[in-house]
Amino acid sequence: xxxxxxxxxxxxxxxxxxxxxxxxxxxxxxxxxxxxxxxxxxxxxxxxxxxxxxxxxxxxxxxxxxxxxxxxxxxxxxxxxxxxxxxxxxxxxxxxxxxxxxxxxxxxxxxxxxxxxxxxxxxxxxxxxxxxxxxxxxxxxxxxxxxxxxxxxxxxxxxxxxxxxxxxxxxxxxxxxxxxxxxxxxxxxxxxxxxxxxxxxxxxxxxxxxxxxxxxxxxxxxxxxxxxxxxxxxxxxxxxxxxxxxxxxxxxxxxxxxxxxxxxxxxxxxxxxxxxxxxxxxxxxxxxxxxxxxxxxxxxxxxxxxxxxxxxxxxxxxxxxxxxxxxxxxxxxxxxxxxxxxxxxxxxxxxxxxxxxxxxxxxxxxxxxxxxxxxxxxxxxxxxxxxxxxxxxxxxxxxxx
Amino acid sequence: xxxxxxxxxxxxxxxxxxxxxxxxxxxxxxxxxxxxxxxxxxxxxxxxxxxxxxxxxxxxxxxxxxxxxxxxxxxxxxxxxxxxxxxxxxxxxxxxxxxxxxxxxxxxxxxxxxxxxxxxxxxxxxxxxxxxxxxxxxxxxxxxxxxxxxxxxxxxxxxxxxxxxxxxxxxxxxxxxxxxxxxxxxxxxxxxxxxxxxxxxxxxxxxxxxxxxxxxxxxxxxxxxxxxxxxxxxxxxxxxxxxxxxxxxxxxxxxxxxxxxxxxxxxxxxxxxxxxxxxxxxxxxxxxxxxxxxxxxxxxxxxxxxxxxxxxxxxxxxxxxxxxxxxxxxxxxxxxxxxxxxxxxxxxxxxxxxxxxxxxxxxxxxxxxxxxxxxxxxxxxxxxxxxxxxxxxxxxxxxxx
Numbered sequence: 001x002x003x004x005x006x007x008x009x010x011x012x013x014x015x016x017x018x019x020x021x022x023x024x025x026x027x028x029x030x031x032x033x034x035x036x037x038x039x040x041x042x043x044x045x046x047x048x049x050x051x052x053x054x055x056x057x058x059x060x061x062x063x064x065x066x067x068x069x070x071x072x073x074x075x076x077x078x079x080x081x082x083x084x085x086x087x088x089x090x091x092x093x094x095x096x097x098x099x100x101x102x103x104x105x106x107x108x109x110x111x112x113x114x115x116x117x118x119x120x121x122x123x124x125x126x127x128x129x130x131x132x133x134x135x136x137x138x139x140x141x142x143x144x145x146x147x148x149x150x151x152x153x154x155x156x157x158x159x160x161x162x163x164x165x166x167x168x169x170x171x172x173x174x175x176x177x178x179x180x181x182x183x184x185x186x187x188x189x190x191x192x193x194x195x196x197x198x199x200x201x202x203x204x205x206x207x208x209x210x211x212x213x214x215x216x217x218x219x220x221x222x223x224x225x226x227x228x229x230x231x232x233x234x235x236x237x238x239x240x241x242x243x244x245x246x247x248x249x250x251x252x253x254x255x256x257x258x259x260x261x262x263x264x265x266x267x268x269x270x271x272x273x274x275x276x277x278x279x280x281x282x283x284x285x286x287x288x289x290x291x292x293x294x295x296x297x298x299x300x301x302x303x304x305x306x307x308x309x310x311x312x313x314x315x316x317x318x319x320x321x322x323x324x325x326x327x328x329x330x331x332x333x334x335x336x337x338x339x340x341x342x343x344x345x346x347x348x349x350x351x352x353x354x355x356x357x358x359x360x361x362x363x364x365x366x367x368x369x370x371x372x373x374x375x376x377x378x379x380x381x382x383x384x385x386x387x388x389x390x391x392x393x394x395x396x397x398x399x400x401x
Numbered sequence: 402x403x404x405x406x407x408x409x410x411x412x413x414x415x416x417x418x419x420x421x422x423x424x425x426x427x428x429x430x431x432x433x434x435x436x437x438x439x440x441x442x443x444x445x446x447x448x449x450x451x452x453x454x455x456x457x458x459x460x461x462x463x464x465x466x467x468x469x470x471x472x473x474x475x476x477x478x479x480x481x482x483x484x485x486x487x488x489x490x491x492x493x494x495x496x497x498x499x500x501x502x503x504x505x506x507x508x509x510x511x512x513x514x515x516x517x518x519x520x521x522x523x524x525x526x527x528x529x530x531x532x533x534x535x536x537x538x539x540x541x542x543x544x545x546x547x548x549x550x551x552x553x554x555x556x557x558x559x560x561x562x563x564x565x566x567x568x569x570x571x572x573x574x575x576x577x578x579x580x581x582x583x584x585x586x587x588x589x590x591x592x593x594x595x596x597x598x599x600x601x602x603x604x605x606x607x608x609x610x611x612x613x614x615x616x617x618x619x620x621x622x623x624x625x626x627x628x629x630x631x632x633x634x635x636x637x638x639x640x641x642x643x644x645x646x647x648x649x650x651x652x653x654x655x656x657x658x659x660x661x662x663x664x665x666x667x668x669x670x671x672x673x674x675x676x677x678x679x680x681x682x683x684x685x686x687x688x689x690x691x692x693x694x695x696x697x698x699x700x701x702x703x704x705x706x707x708x709x710x711x712x713x714x715x716x717x718x719x720x721x722x723x724x725x726x727x728x729x730x731x732x733x734x735x736x737x738x739x740x741x742x743x744x745x746x747x748x749x750x751x752x753x754x755x756x757x758x759x760x761x762x763x764x765x766x767x768x769x770x771x772x773x774x775x776x777x778x779x780x781x782x783x784x785x786x787x788x789x790x791x792x793x794x795x796x797x798x799x800x801x802x
Binding site: 075078079126127129130131132133134135138139140141142143144146147152156159161162163164165167168171 | 476479480527528530531532533534535536539540541542543544545547548553557560562563564565566568569572
């Protein structure tokens with residue numbers, strides 16, 4: 001086992017915050033394999049690159065000789081972590097959850113080392129709880145303590161609905177730490193509050209409190225929000241190689257550094273070099289291709305990543321339609337019509353969320369028909385001219401036949 | 402069965418508030434026996450006259466032909482109703498609770514008609530709850546809704562501890578109404594919030610919401626606070642006849658009207674008459690004796706009430722010691738001393754709660770020794786003068802031997 005100092009250096013790479021560093025160091029100095037906890041709520045069927053940041057960190061702990069415990073929050077998933085969401089999520093059924101658990105497991109094993117991994121379900125203990133035990137557990141927490149959580153406080157003050165059961169979530173996550181006797185809990189920075197409840201409950205149970213290690217929140221493809229399934233700005237671990245590659249290519253140049261650091265194993269020195277050469281005038285597209293290839297290779301293998309790259313370059317060279325799915329039949333969508341305006345076309349085909357947004361896209365020159373930019377609102381796409389290829393904004397392609 | 406209008410007249414006597422009167426009238430108009438709910442938390446061993454106000458109202462409903470359901474909150478007692486308390490109550494054990502249940506039952510039957518009564522335990526349903534059912538139940542409530550409860554809001558704003566589990570109390574009480582399909586819930590005015598949660602949960606369950614009938618809060622012997630065991634300002638249903646009589650005699654003249662109305666069956670016209678004759682100059686003591694006798698007779702029988710009256714009058718006539726228990730041995734209390742000052746005497750013998758209070762009693766002339774008022778602080782009660790009788794304030798007598 002490496003020394004505590006050497007381990008600390010590895011652990012702290014790409015980490016935003018540690019609670020507390022002193023506690024973390026003390027645990028590492030024991031020189032024994034520690035129990036590292038990461039919780040995942042199987043609320044969707046896909047793990048995406050946002051989740052992979054903490055999973056990568058967990059893998060590092062495994063490589064340092066520690067034991068990873070992946071908690072499948074099958075029970076907490078029925079509530080849904082309110083952290084980072086301003087509205088309540090409808091609870092999932094047990095069946096939906098267990099289906100998600102299976103796909104999650106398979107995807108997490110793309111990153112984690114199976115040999116140093118234990119997968120547990122928090123339903124194993126929470127399903128055994130009776131009302132009395134719930135009361136005992138939550139009686140240790142005050143409303144004031146819960147309101148220290150930014151999201152709770154904000155929602156309460158803004159009059160947005162904050163259901164009582166949502167307050168149970170951080171407590172249950174904390175209780176998981178007691179049950180598995182976690183030494184360290186990993187999570188995004190939005191997990192800070194929940195991890196601290198775990199420290200508190202462990203202390204209450206006479207244990208040494210876990211240390212919290214917090215990774216940054218990965219921005220989604222929109223460059224503004226946290227990567228999330230519900231915002232549809234994510235790259236899934238199970239995405240097809242071409243999709244994965246294409247999606248990475250759609251991020252802004254500013255996001256590249258973070259993506260390199262948090263999603264690839266490219267050494268820090270090399271990342272620094274690339275940033276420098278970009279500043280010196282190199283075309284960012286070349287470096288972005290490297291990023292896309294690295295990420296795609298990690299989940300789909302080198303061969304498929306190379307093929308995805310070739311595919312991507314082909315699209316731009318030959319102006320092929322990148323998403324084969326977006327082929328629509330005129331008669332399905334515009335039955336009885338001879339011609340439609342560009343904005344109507346985009347709205348009906350789901351390329352724009354609203355007609356005002358469709359108008360904006362056309363006005364700003366984002367709409368092209370067979371490669372030609374169309375900004376004239378009086379222009380009509382005619383049925384007699386089919387088939388036509390069109391593009392909306394940077395990455396939405398379609399074909400109307 | 403009486404008409405709805407006739408029933409309403411009986412029900413509304415001595416009632417502060419009905420939620421809603423329309424709902425109540427609608428239910429009575431059905432002309433069928435209704436289910437009337439009253440919940441009691443067996444958190445202490447005695448029922449006192451404060452509880453009897455709602456119990457008397459429940460008896461009226463029984464006499465009108467309705468079915469009374471007395472809910473023993475064996476499960477909710479583990480939380481304790483936070484209504485009306487500014488601090489959290491330590492939870493009771495199951496054993497303590499079940500012991501209280503037995504004595505409660507026996508005492509409640511002094512007021513209620515056994516034939517139209519069902520006694521149920523809310524542990525019958527709550528003990529069967531799993532965590533998931535708790536989550537489902539509380540997910541119907543928001544933090545904002547709970548904060549509409551004055552006591553929650555006040556405690557939260559003042560920074561007094563408000564534990565999460567206390568918020569479950571009103572929800573559980575509401576759920577009781579769903580389980581027994583209550584048509585009407587009775588309670589003191591401090592139960593308003595809880596009863597409204599029952600209406601809400603019944604509606605959510607597709608039932609017609611219960612009506613709430615609220616009786617006034619009975620003042621305790623101190624004339625300031627709600628009658629309560631913990632403030633030791635109560636008259637217990639199980640008090641000895643002499644104690645009951647004596648305690649009623651200690652209330653202020655202003656409280657008599659409420660006590661007549663809420664605790665006796667004396668007709669309204671007679672109460673009015675007595676109030677008038679008091680205003681015209683009659684000695685209130687005579688009327689207070691009538692009150693004390695009525696109340697004592699209700700719980701101990703007429704014979705014992707008469708004896709208690711004779712006993713009480715004898716005390717004042719002969720200056721006997723009214724509480725035989727208050728006989729203390731000098732050597733038990735002041736071992737090694739030859740003399741003690743009045744304030745010390747009162748404090749050590751438990752006749753005053755603190756030495757400042759003892760000093761106040763002496764200063765204001767409330768301390769008498771063998772019938773003589775002692776206000777001199779330098780005065781010493783000497784061991785050589787034993788036995789001595791003393792009095793502290795209006796009603797505390799003792800003998801030192």
